[in-house]
Amino acid sequence: MNFEPSDRSKDYRERVQRFIRDHIQPVEARYWADVRASDHGGDWRRWKVPSIMEELKARARAEGLWNLFLPDAKLGAGLSTLEYAPIAEETGRSLMAPEVFNCNAPDTGNMEVLWKYGSEEQKARWLTPLLAGEIRSVFCMTEPDVASSDATNMQATVVVEGDDVVINGKKWWSSGLGHPRAKIAIFMARTPDSTADRHHQHSMVLVPLDAPGVEVQRMLPVYGDYDAPHGHGEVHFHNVRVPRGNIIGGPGMGFEIAQGRLGPGRIHHCMRCIGAAEQALDLMIDRGMKRTAFGKPLLNLGGNRERVAEARIAIDQARLLTLYAAWKLDELGALGAMNEISAIKVVAPNVLQKVVDDAIQIHGGAGVSQDTALSGFFAQARSLRLADGPDEVHKGVIARIELARRGFSRSRES
Template sequence: MDFELSAKAQDSLERVKRFMKEHILPVEPRYWEEVHAANAGGDWRRWQVPPLMEELKARARAEGLWNLFLPDATLGAGLSTLEYAPIAEETGRSFLAPEVFNCNAPDTGNMEVLWKYGSEEQKQRWLVPLLAGEIRSVFCMTEPEVASSDATNMGATALLEGDEVVLNGKKWWSSGLGNPRAKVAIFMGRTPDDTVGRHHQHSMVLVPLDAPGVTIQRMLPVYGDYDAPHGHGEIHFENVRLPRSSILVGPGKGFEIAQGRLGPGRIHHCMRCIGAAERALELMIDRGMSRTAFGKPLLNLGGNRERVADARVAIDQARLLTLYAAWKLDEAGALGAMSEISAIKVVAPNVLQKVVDDAIQIHGGAGVSRDTPLAGFFAQARSLRIADGPDEVHKGVIARIELSKRGFSKG
């Protein structure tokens, strides 16, 4: 295996770093002040995206720093998963950066689904404006009334009636649902069929958010923060009737599509975690060396230097493991890299959580305020240990694969 970046990928990475240093990080505090001021009322129906976002997006697009995640050289940057991974790490240092480069979740995963599985009609209607950054999208999978760590528990349905598909069900933690530009959701529901196995009885359907029967119930706070202007919401589908052509690929293909969607997305999440951990470590060192207590810099007290060393080791280990998973995904596909992808999904958020926790401790009260990104990084890390499959499920996948190497069934 070779983690060496191509000249094209290295150039993209350096330009992203320069763009972030010159245009994103200096205005990040002002952007979030504008977000909190504009959306302080708590009514998600009035959430606004500050104009600064569109200004930054226009600049990034003009510089060719756009859709860098997409391996299509015509529609995106044409980078492999491994080549994009360091770029995802760099953007993880800022909550603002992914959207500026049109590389923000859940849009990246939804765009990849449309690129790989969408019909020409579906691509023209939804992929084109998503790639242009004109609209946002939502992914509706998790449900409030079942243990969603087992997706076969899903209660929502996508039933075929003639030339239509009829959707019913409740979804929540649908990220980006509060964004005023959110226009389409990918809905996953059961399409029962007694002639096939349980992993062939789910469908993914493209749903306009203004379709009759679609109701956004509420936004859900994470540690008291509603994550305006994007949000994570609960949405109900009641007898939503759509043309059968709204189904991606065809009935019963939901799990197949999910496997193709989640592999690259998990690499992106994990590399962004590593970027966030790097920034948290920098903040911890700067704070720890600039503040004194009992006559010494904070980092010279209470084993804090050892915590810095532990953070460096953990971050580098997580990065190497994630790069290996990215390489394996490029070489063998999502199924061939299943163990490695599950491993990083456990490791990277846990590393970020630990590093950020130590950084918060060094910062004291400032660490849990909005004066630094640390509180947001902690919420990100803790949430990711649940999202896209909880730690326990991914460890179960790894254990099953290891047992199978020794000839034992999964049991």
């Protein structure tokens, strides 16, 4: 195995670095200040995207820094997961950058689903405008009334009635729901079938957010921040009727599609975590060397140098593990890399959380304010330890695979 980036990967990474340095960093603080000024207490109906975002997106697209995540040379950059990983790391240094390059969640995962599993009609209607950055999308999976760490607990239903499907259920933490350009949701739910096993009783359906019966209940704050202009919302579906052709891949394909969707997406999340951790470490060192207390730079007090060293070790370990997972995903697919994907999903957010926590401590009161990106990075890290499966679920997967390697079958588990 060889983790050395290809020439194309290096070229894209250097161009992304320059773009972030020259065009995003000078305006990012103002962008988020403008967003917070128009938060309106979580009233997503009044949210607006500052015009600088569209200006930056147009510039990025003109420079060919667009849809870099998609392994399709005609629709995206055509990079492998391993090639894209260092680029995702660079975008993770900024809370704004992923959207500028049309590489932001949940749109990337939704676009990959449509690219890989969607019908030609579904691609024409929804994938094309998503790839163009004209609309945004939502992924509706987690439910408020059940333990969603076990996806088989889902209570929401998709019932086939002739040429239509009827959708009912409650979803929450549906990211991107508050965005003014959010137009379509991928809704995952049970498709009752007594003859199918429990992993073939779920489907994914495309549901326009303006369909009758779709009711956005509220936006959910994360540590008091509504994450405008994207937001994470609770949305209810009451007898929503859409054409049967809106089912992605066919009834019962939900779990298979979810595995295909979440594999690359977790690599992207983890590499962005590593980029955020690098940025937090840079901020920590700069602050620690420029501020003094008791006659010394802060980094020379209280074991802070050791914390810098520990951060460097942890970040590099997390990066290597994530690159290995990316390589294995490219070689063997999501199922073949399940152990490694689960491992990085535990490691990367925890590393980010620890590095950011140390950086916050060095910054003092400024660290918990919105004067730096640290509070946003911390919320990102803590949330990702729940999103796409909590730490405990991923550790359970790793343990099961390890036990099976030693010849202990699942039937012998207690």
